[in-house]
Amino acid sequence: MGNELGITPRGENYSQWYTDLVHKAELADHSVVRGCMVIRPHGYAIWELMQGALDNMFKETGHVNAYFPMFIPKSFLSKEAEHVDGFAKECAVVTHHRLKNAEDGSGVIVDPEAKLEEELVIRPTSETIIWNSYKGWIQSWRDLPVMINQWANVCRWEMRPRLFLRTAEFLWQEGHTAHATYDEAEEEALTILGVYKRFAEEWMCVPVIDGIKSENEKFAGADHTYTIEALTQDFKAIQAGTSHHLGQNFAKAFDVTFQSKEGKLEHVYATSWGVSTRLVGTLIMVHSDDNGLVAPPKLAPVQAVIIPIGRGEKLEAVLDAAAGMEKEIRAQGWDGGIIRTKIDKRDKSPGFKFNDWEMKGACIRIEIGPRDLENGKCVLASRLGGEKIECDIKDVAAKTAEMLSELQTGLYNQALAHREANTSRVDTWDEFKAAFEGEKAGGFIVAHWDGTSETEEQIANETKATIRCIPREPLDPADAEPGKCILTGKPSTQRVVFAKAY
RNA sequence: CGAGGAGUGGCGCAGCUUGGCAGCGCGUCUGCUUUGGGAGCAGAAGGCCGCGGGUUCGAAUCCCGCCUCCUCGACCA
Numbered sequence: 001m002g003n004e005l006g007i008t009p010r011g012e013n014y015s016q017w018y019t020d021l022v023h024k025a026e027l028a029d030h031s032v033v034r035g036c037m038v039i040r041p042h043g044y045a046i047w048e049l050m051q052g053a054l055d056n057m058f059k060e061t062g063h064v065n066a067y068f069p070m071f072i073p074k075s076f077l078s079k080e081a082e083h084v085d086g087f088a089k090e091c092a093v094v095t096h097h098r099l100k101n102a103e104d105g106s107g108v109i110v111d112p113e114a115k116l117e118e119e120l121v122i123r124p125t126s127e128t129i130i131w132n133s134y135k136g137w138i139q140s141w142r143d144l145p146v147m148i149n150q151w152a153n154v155c156r157w158e159m160r161p162r163l164f165l166r167t168a169e170f171l172w173q174e175g176h177t178a179h180a181t182y183d184e185a186e187e188e189a190l191t192i193l194g195v196y197k198r199f200a201e202e203w204m205c206v207p208v209i210d211g212i213k214s215e216n217e218k219f220a221g222a223d224h225t226y227t228i229e230a231l232t233q234d235f236k237a238i239q240a241g242t243s244h245h246l247g248q249n250f251a252k253a254f255d256v257t258f259q260s261k262e263g264k265l266e267h268v269y270a271t272s273w274g275v276s277t278r279l280v281g282t283l284i285m286v287h288s289d290d291n292g293l294v295a296p297p298k299l300a301p302v303q304a305v306i307i308p309i310g311r312g313e314k315l316e317a318v319l320d321a322a323a324g325m326e327k328e329i330r331a332q333g334w335d336g337g338i339i340r341t342k343i344d345k346r347d348k349s350p351g352f353k354f355n356d357w358e359m360k361g362a363c364i365r366i367e368i369g370p371r372d373l374e375n376g377k378c379v380l381a382s383r384l385g386g387e388k389i390e391c392d393i394k395d396v397a398a399k400t401a402e403m404l405s406e407l408q409t410g411l412y413n414q415a416l417a418h419r420e421a422n423t424s425r426v427d428t429w430d431e432f433k434a435a436f437e438g439e440k441a442g443g444f445i446v447a448h449w450d451g452t453s454e455t456e457e458q459i460a461n462e463t464k465a466t467i468r469c470i471p472r473e474p475l476d477p478a479d480a481e482p483g484k485c486i487l488t489g490k491p492s493t494q495r496v497v498f499a500k501a502y
Numbered sequence: 503c504g505a506g507g508a509g510u511g512g513c514g515c516a517g518c519u520u521g522g523c524a525g526c527g528c529g530u531c532u533g534c535u536u537u538g539g540g541a542g543c544a545g546a547a548g549g550c551c552g553c554g555g556g557u558u559c560g561a562a563u564c565c566c567g568c569c570u571c572c573u574c575g576a577c578c579a
Contacts (some may be wrong), residue, residue, distance in 0.1 A: 159577050309538055351539035
């Protein structure tokens with residue numbers, strides 16, 4: 001830890017800052033199980049808000065929720081060759097179904113007689129088990145499209161976990177759709193990409209580049225993969241969401257066919273798409289500061305915190321006023337809901353509470369004490385900027401709502417400015433290498449590439465930078481002009497986005 | 503899997519070199535005073551020093567074996 005009270009500053013050790021913040025803001029703990037985390041109520045509240053917003057968007061675009069088992073027969077994984085290659089190395093496997101007491105009294109052991117006939121893989125993703133079901137549900141063009149989402153946990157046995165960003169078990173949503181035509185599946189993949197981009201930018205205040213993954217980086221088993229990519233404060237890219245067009249790969253692997261209007265038997269076209277609790281990590285990485293969590297108002301568990309100041313008889317009057325304010329602020333509403341408001345009545349000093357709520361990312365802090373009460377005033381401070389402003393008590397609800405709106409746009413603008421300041425174009429290999437060397441190096445580097453996997457691999461080997469995506473819309477019109485590959489000098493049709501990634 | 507580091511009250515750590523009453527800070531509990539940027543004083547509770555073995559009159563400390571975690575690599579839909 002940086003010191004007893006605060007957290008390690010970002011400039012001193014960014015990784016440590018992130019870990020300190022997650023702990024001190026009470027978002028999550030490391031579990032006793034390696035690679036797994038305990039998501040604490042304050043962190044889970046952010047995830048619930050994300051779920052709520054995304055779930056609405058999925059339903060508005062025609063999807064329904066369902067739930068499939070977490071255990072997948074091992075044989076299912078081998079049905080799609082690329083898919084198993086992509087996940088085999090990180091699967092947890094269930095081999096037995098019973099424990100028993102050891103005969104020597106040393107404790108509990110796995111009962112060797114309870115071995116499963118077919119081992120079960122704990123889902124790293126659910127394509128295989130879901131497509132097994134779809135086979136039974138889809139016979140005719142009338143059964144299509146199938147547009148199902150599930151909220152679930154998945155397990156990927158990662159070698160190097162990091163709270164929220166990469167854990168062995170994580171929470172996510174995964175959408176799995178089936179369509180009659182390639183074009184329809186393509187439209188679906190892009191619709192979801194749009195949902196993800198809108199969620200990142202409008203809810204999380206995180207500007208993202210949306211684009212298509214290179215062959216090296218695409219999902220195992222996909223025809224092609226779309227992604228949204230964000231930039232952190234330490235100049236690395238975070239893949240924040242992906243939407244895959246699976247073509248007919250899984251339909252062929254699981255033999256899912258339908259009779260078309262013309263009476264022909266055809267394999268269906270598929271998509272899958274997901275975002276995970278990694279979004280919580282992304283949120284932290286993009287916005288938070290040396291005083292703790294900075295949460296965008298739409299996703300902040302506490303949008304306004306009222307801190308009553310005073311003691312004895314005077315405190316009673318202050319608490320009365322605070323209760324009245326809380327009621328008005330909630331009723332005021334913002335963004336189509338109540339303003340999530342809390343009065344901090346803990347027996348702690350005001351200074352402690354100020355710091356504590358900054359750590360936990362409360363958007364607006366409202367101070368009220370005897371001094372204010374006499375004048376009919378209170379003091380407001382936004383989590384961004386933080387300067388105190390005086391406000392009439394009668395106006396506090398309206399002012400709070402106004403400040404939430406300012407914070408929501410302010411955070412987005414700040415993150416966008418950071419991304420723009422750290423997005424650059426280079427045209428020579430020396431410049432390119434230099435861009436990724438040293439402590440503060442990185443950011444998005446927009447450069448020409450000859451389109452081959454070999455070149456991408458060589459670039460990654462020498463610089464650790466990978467192609468984050470080929471943007472759907474050029475970030476700058478000139479990016480769409482042809483040029484020469486940064487490494488090989490061969491012809492390139494357009495610039496692509498490179499970065500070191502989390 | 504490779505290289506480093508660390509396991510000692512709830513949390514963070516010192517003590518180990520040179521064996522001799524298990525300590526400190528934070529937190530917790532009690533009381534009094536305090537309250538506009540992490541309050542003060544007084545008192546209290548709380549530990550099988552990661553596990554197993556060895557050396558010794560005596561081991562947190564020395565020796566051997568094992569386990570776990572962290573950091574940095576490698577790996578990574």
